[in-house]
Amino acid sequence: xxxxxxxxxxxxxxxxxxxxxxxxxxxxxxxxxxxxxxxxxxxxxxxxxxxxxxxxxxxxxxxxxxxxxxxxxxxxxxxxxxxxxxxxxxxxxxxxxxxxxxxxxxxxxxxxxxxxxxxxxxxxxxxxxxxxxxxxxxxxxxxxxxxxxxxxxxxxxxxxxxxxxxxxxxxxxxxxxxxxxxxxxxxxxxxxxxxxxxxxxxxxxxxxxxxxxxxxxxxxxxxxxxxxxxxxxxxxxxxxxxxxxxxxxxxxxxxxxxxxxxxxxxxxxxxxxxxxxxxxxxxxxxxxxxxxxxxxxxxxxxxxxxxxxxxxxxxxxxxxxxxxxxxxxxxxxxxxxxxxxxxxxxxxxxxxxxxxxxxxxxxxxxxxxxxxxxxxxxxxxxxxxxxxxxxxxxxxxxxxxxxxxxxx
Amino acid sequence: xxxxxxxxxxxxxxxxxxxxxxxxxxxxxxxxxxxxxxxxxxxxxxxxxxxxxxxxxxxxxxxxxxxxxxxxxxxxxxxxxxxxxxxxxxxxxxxxxxxxxxxxxxxxxxxxxxxxxxxxxxxxxxxxxxxxxxxxxxxxxxxxxxxxxxxxxxxxxxxxxxxxxxxxxxxxxxxxxxxxxxxxxxxxxxxxxxxxxxxxxxxxxxxxxxxxxxxxxxxxxxxxxxxxxxxxxxxxxxxxxxxxxxxxxxxxxxxxxxxxxxxxxxxxxxxxxxxxxxxxxxxxxxxxxxxxxxxxxxxxxxxxx
Numbered sequence: 001x002x003x004x005x006x007x008x009x010x011x012x013x014x015x016x017x018x019x020x021x022x023x024x025x026x027x028x029x030x031x032x033x034x035x036x037x038x039x040x041x042x043x044x045x046x047x048x049x050x051x052x053x054x055x056x057x058x059x060x061x062x063x064x065x066x067x068x069x070x071x072x073x074x075x076x077x078x079x080x081x082x083x084x085x086x087x088x089x090x091x092x093x094x095x096x097x098x099x100x101x102x103x104x105x106x107x108x109x110x111x112x113x114x115x116x117x118x119x120x121x122x123x124x125x126x127x128x129x130x131x132x133x134x135x136x137x138x139x140x141x142x143x144x145x146x147x148x149x150x151x152x153x154x155x156x157x158x159x160x161x162x163x164x165x166x167x168x169x170x171x172x173x174x175x176x177x178x179x180x181x182x183x184x185x186x187x188x189x190x191x192x193x194x195x196x197x198x199x200x201x202x203x204x205x206x207x208x209x210x211x212x213x214x215x216x217x218x219x220x221x222x223x224x225x226x227x228x229x230x231x232x233x234x235x236x237x238x239x240x241x242x243x244x245x246x247x248x249x250x251x252x253x254x255x256x257x258x259x260x261x262x263x264x265x266x267x268x269x270x271x272x273x274x275x276x277x278x279x280x281x282x283x284x285x286x287x288x289x290x291x292x293x294x295x296x297x298x299x300x301x302x303x304x305x306x307x308x309x310x311x312x313x314x315x316x317x318x319x320x321x322x323x324x325x326x327x328x329x330x331x332x333x334x335x336x337x338x339x340x341x342x343x344x345x346x347x348x349x350x351x352x353x354x355x356x357x358x359x360x361x362x363x364x365x366x367x368x369x370x371x372x373x374x375x376x377x378x379x380x381x382x383x384x385x386x387x388x389x390x391x392x393x394x395x396x397x398x399x400x401x402x403x404x405x406x407x408x
Numbered sequence: 409x410x411x412x413x414x415x416x417x418x419x420x421x422x423x424x425x426x427x428x429x430x431x432x433x434x435x436x437x438x439x440x441x442x443x444x445x446x447x448x449x450x451x452x453x454x455x456x457x458x459x460x461x462x463x464x465x466x467x468x469x470x471x472x473x474x475x476x477x478x479x480x481x482x483x484x485x486x487x488x489x490x491x492x493x494x495x496x497x498x499x500x501x502x503x504x505x506x507x508x509x510x511x512x513x514x515x516x517x518x519x520x521x522x523x524x525x526x527x528x529x530x531x532x533x534x535x536x537x538x539x540x541x542x543x544x545x546x547x548x549x550x551x552x553x554x555x556x557x558x559x560x561x562x563x564x565x566x567x568x569x570x571x572x573x574x575x576x577x578x579x580x581x582x583x584x585x586x587x588x589x590x591x592x593x594x595x596x597x598x599x600x601x602x603x604x605x606x607x608x609x610x611x612x613x614x615x616x617x618x619x620x621x622x623x624x625x626x627x628x629x630x631x632x633x634x635x636x637x638x639x640x641x642x643x644x645x646x647x648x649x650x651x652x653x654x655x656x657x658x659x660x661x662x663x664x665x666x667x668x669x670x671x672x673x674x675x676x677x678x679x680x681x682x683x684x685x686x687x688x689x690x691x692x693x694x695x696x697x698x699x700x701x702x703x704x705x706x707x708x709x710x711x712x713x
Contacts, residue, residue, distance in 0.1 A: 055536040055634075198683070225683040229640060231630050234418035235675040236682045242411040255537050262631045266548060268555040286539050288631050 037078035044083045044342070044351060046071055046335055047106035047136075049099060049117030049127055052091040055255040058283050059119055062325030063141055064089045067116045069311075069318055070335035080343050083351065088112065092123050099123035103130040112136060113351070113359060114338035116331055121145035122200040128162045135356040137363045139337055140167040141330035144175055144277060144298065145204045149380040158380060164360055166381040168330050168337065168372065169298035170388060172201070175276055176208025178388045178406040179296045183247055183274060184218040186402070187294075193222040193245035195236060195252075195260070202251030205276045209249055221245050226256060233263050241269045247294075253278035258287025265290055280326050285393055293393045294401075299372045300387050301400040302329045311371035333370030341366050410553035415672040421560040423668025424567035425629070428622035429645035430652070430660040431571060432615025438591045438655035439611045440505070442512050446496060446519035448642020450489050450616050453523060454623030455540075455633045456531055457488025462541045477543040486620035492523070493616035497609055520639070528635050537634045540627035559628045566621060571661045574614065578657065587611065591655070647693055653706020662704065666692070 048067050051060035064087075071085045088109070090102030099118055106112045107130055114137040118124045124143045131138045140148075149165065150158035154173060183189045192213055196202040210220055221243040224236045237260075240248065248264065250257045250273055257279040264273060274294035275284075284295075302308045308329050315324050315332075324332075341362035345355055367376045376384040389403040429451050436444045461484025462477065470476050500519050504512045528534050545558035578584035589597035590607045598604055626641070627633045648667050652659025667689055674688035675681055696704065 053535045057536055224681060229636055231632075231634075231637065231640070232422060234421070235415065235672040235685065238411060238414040238418055238672070239676055239682065241414070258539075259537070259630060259632050266555075266557050268548060268550065283536070287537055288539070 037075065037084070038082055039084035041082040041350060042084070043086050043111060044080065044113050045086050045088045045106075045109060045111045046338055047109075047112045047115035047117070048087060048089040048331075049092050049102045049106070049115055049123070050089070050119050051094040052089060054093045054095075056094045056119060056253060058281055058323070059142070059325045059327060060091075060094075062323060062328040063117065063119060063331040065319055066141075066311075066315065066324050066328040066331040067335040069315055070332050070339060072318065073314065074336075074339045079339055080346060082346070085339065092118055092120075092127075094120050094123065096120075096123050096126040100126040100130060103127040107131055107134040107136055110353065113342050114139065114363065116141065116334045116338065118143065119327065120199075120201060121148060121204070124148050124165075125200060128165050132162050132164045135164060135360055137164050137166065137338060137341070137360050138162075139334035139363065140165070140169070141334045142169055142277070142298075142327040143167055143201075144169060144172045145200050146171040146173040146208075147200075147204065149382050160380050162381070166337070166363055166377050166383075168333050168370075168375055168383045168385070169277075169327070170383060170386045172205040172276065173208050174386055174406040175296050175298065175388055176205050176210075177212035177408075178404075179249070179274060179276065179294075179390070180209045180212035180216060180218070181406070182294070182296070182390050182402065183249070184213055184216040187247070187272075189247040189272075190218045191221045191244065191246045192218055193224070193240040193243060193248045194220060195224045195226060195240070195248060195250050197228050197252035197256055198225050199228065199252065201276075201278060202253075204251075205278075206249060206251030209251075226252075226260070228252075228256065230256070231259065233260050234267060237264055237267045237269055241267060245269075245271060247271050248273045250275045250279065254281050254284035254287065254289075258284045258289050260288075261290050261293055262288025277326055280391060280398060282398070285396060285398070289393055291393050291395075295391045295398070296388055297326055297391060298388060299330065299385070300403045301389055301391075302371070304400065304403075305329075305371070305373065307369060307373060308371040329371035333368075333372050333375045336368060336370055337363060337366045337375055340368055411676065413552075413554045415676045416669065417554055417556055417560075419669035419672035420665060421557070421563055421629070421668070422671060423665035424560075424564040425622055425626060426641065426644045426648050426667055427567050427571060427661045427664035428618045428625075429641060430648040430664045431574065431618050431657065433646050433649040434652070434654055434656060434660040435611050435615050437649065439587065439608055440501075440512075441509065442501065442516065443646065443654075444501075444615075445513070445516040445642070445646075446500075446523060447615060447619060448638035448640075448645065449520045449523035450493050450496075450638070451619040451623045451626070451641060452633075452635060452638030453492050453527060454485040454489035454616075454620035455627050455637065456527055456534070456623075457620075458482065458485030458624040458627065459538065459540060459633065460484065460488075460531075462543070471541070471543070474543045474545070477541070481541075481543065482621060482624050485624045486617050489616040489620035489623065490613050493612045493619075494609060497612045502605070502608075520642075524635050524638065534635055537632045539632045540630075542631075544628035557629070559625065563625045563629055566625065568661070570618060570621065571657065574618075575657050583607075583610065644689070647689065651693055651696055651703055653703030655707070656703070656705040659703055659705030 050063040068087050092099035119142045121143045146154040196206045222240040261273040272292045277297040280295040280297040344362045345359045386405045390401045391398045392401050432447045458481040548555045548557045586602040648663035649660045652663030671685045675685040
């Protein structure tokens with residue numbers, strides 16, 4: 001215990017340093033072309049909360065850089081008259097407590113007009129109420145847990161949870177069943193074992209999958225939990241292997257899923273591992289994901305969308321690499337929704353705290369065509385874009401297998 | 409039946425890994441009564457040392473030859489572990505040799521945090537899990553439905569083998585006798601011509617070599633490493649040392665195998681399954697400490713003059 005508290009003190013100290021470092025480069029993303037636009041009224045800030053360090057940083061950095069790209073383009077096009085836009089990116093380390101710190105820091109900055117983030121549904125749970133206090137709109141590119149918008153009874157009695165919370169990706173009550181349909185009907189896997197990491201995202205996703213598998217005549221032969229920090233899964237694997245599953249569904253993210261897949265194979269359990277958008281990253285394959293493993297992810301494959309081509313080209317031109325990861329296009333759209341709503345809000349006067357109600361209403365009404373298709377929100381703050389894609393690991397790469405929407 | 413056997417095999421493999429680290433805890437405690445909490449980090453650093461050796465020191469064509477690459481990774485990892493352990497002993501613990509016991513203990517915690525943060529900041533991409541190179545014997549032997557991973561087998565053989573070598577060395581060699589003498593009574597040992605500083609450094613080196621071997625095998629067995637691995641595995645190793653009786657070589661090894669077996673068997677058969685397997689390890693630890701505070705093979709605490 002003693003060791004633990006010393007460690008957390010050190011981590012808190014380190015986090016403060018990171019925060020301090022972040023605030024100093026806030027204006028970096030403003031771009032150099034501000035000169036051609038009128039920016040006499042000052043700078044407004046788009047906040048980003050995502051894991052910029054730690055195991056999920058590949059996804060977090062894609063979110064941050066894509067938001068920076070959107071802000072950069074808006075500055076070049078003078079989308080927001082009279083103001084320069086900047087990005088303030090805060091690291092949440094995929095940790096709800098760190099997310100709360102990041103949100104608090106952003107919410108005390110009067111120039112923050114909205115926040116893009118978070119990656120993790122569990123982090124969103126602590127960030128939502130903090131931003132709500134200050135009426136700061138939050139648009140998530142990646143949270144898929146349905147309770148975030150519609151509450152615990154999201155199927156039977158949906159109720160809007162936070163009027164400031166929106167998301168541009170679809171939700172696990174569609175993603176889970178979509179994966180279940182693919183596994184049972186298309187892939188013909190009737191006996192499925194479930195492993196989860198016990199976090200908000202993984203638990204919710206697996207629960208939705210489980211319902212649909214049973215409905216479609218499949219069978220859940222085993223259900224196990226692993227710790228987020230576990231590394232040796234031999235015990236869990238031996239346990240589920242005894243139930244002879246034809247596929248294993250993992251509710252969680254790639255840092256565990258990759259090694260888990262590899263250890264399954266080593267232990268002689270050579271069946272596909274399937275997961276959700278949390279395992280859809282190249283890192284999954286690097287860490288041990290094997291041929292034939294499956295993942296669902298939100299939206300259509302970015303490379304295949306005509307609307308995404310401009311985004312991909314611009315991203316490559318700005319950052320030199322295509323590391324926008326699973327949520328880059330969504331993050332770009334989320335930032336653009338905020339910027340678009342801001343432009344509408346400011347058409348009737350200068351920015352001040354009294355504009356925040358207008359701003360929230362305008363985000364809700366936002367409608368645009370983005371890198372992921374049409375960007376619009378329903379009455380709960382969910383995206384109207386419900387497209388999902390199944391990917392499979394083929395010759396060491398994720399390859400899309402099927403794109404569609406869940407129809408029951 | 410084959411599930412039980414499979415879980416026993418898994419438990420023995422986990423135990424073998426824990427044993428290699430537990431030996432370091434128990435030896436250092438035996439000599440200077442210090443719980444070296446940074447020992448788990450020595451294991452972690454060794455793992456990164458082996459990876460660095462593979463990534464930057466090995467020529468490309470040798471990377472594909474496991475019989476060359478693997479031993480060189482062991483050498484690289486062990487060298488890094490030994491250097492870290494020697495520096496740690498010289499600069500963090502030796503100045504506190506005569507300080508109250510709490511001081512070196514807190515220092516050990518500090519060294520542990522330092523090493524973890526150091527690797528996190530210095531090693532490229534160490535903030536996330538790093539994949540370990542595939543130079544280990546791939547695949548598994550199958551015996552009547554039970555899968556025995558080849559790397560796991562190597563792990564068990566090396567662990568038990570090294571423990572036996574260590575035990576023999578301490579019981580038979582001249583230096584081993586000096587170690588036992590220092591453990592029993594440092595002042596008298598000094599009067600008999602034993603140089604305690606040398607004995608203590610050597611103890612740290614032995615611990616580091618074993619942790620180094622464990623660090624490389626961990627990477628091969630589990631296919632990826634992260635900076636938390638030392639903390640996680642270190643806690644189990646420390647528990648194993650306490651369970652077996654801190655200061656006892658045999659106790660640490662047996663304690664480690666007991667922990668590995670409890671973990672896998674409790675995950676399979678106890679209520680709550682794998683989610684609660686850690687709970688049972690510590691239930692057993694508490695029971696042992698209540699009824700036999702010196703551990704299974706330890707000697708009751710000596711009162712020193």
